Amino acid sequence: MTIVEQIVAREIEAVIVFESNDVIAFADHDPINFGHILICPKRTYESLIDLPDHIYSEINAVARDLYKRIQSKFKPDGITLIQNNGRFNELSHYHLHIFPRFIGDQFAWHSQALGIQPIDKLREMMDLL
Incomplete structure (x- = not known):
């Protein structure tokens, strides 16, 4: 059973800020900033692709x-809104993070230091899409 399912079943305490038949939203227990919330389907779907359209729409x-x-x-x-899939989804349950950002809050995007890419290189890399 995932952590989200345990929260839905009230086996784990959480600060719930929204709940419907299909979706639940609650405060992250390890917030980036106060106001950091996870929005999740109540049933387990691992990735964005797995979500039924009506649940995807409700989450948004x-x-x-x-x-x-x-x-x-x-x-x-x-x-900021962030959603991770695959090995980067540590809950094994789809969840969308939403949290307030403040200048100087130390939250940062770390890239691979590829630098600004020429448009031809980007076209080449994206041609499979």
Whole structure:
């Protein structure tokens, strides 16, 4: 049973900020900043591709609502949404992170130091799409 399923079953305590028949949203127990929320389907789907369309739509609607609520409550400099799949989904359960960002909060994007790429190189790399 995933952590999300345990929260849905009330086997693990969580601060739930939204719940419907298909979707639940709760505070991250190890937040980047206060206001960091996970939005999840109640049933286990491992990746974005696995989500049924109606659940995908509801998760995005919840994200929009939470965005407005986070903006109002925390007055951040920005808001980030992140969703990981495959080996980077440590819960083995689809979840969308939404959290407020503040200048100087130390959250950072770390690239492979590839640098700015010429358009021809990008076309070559993307031609399989």
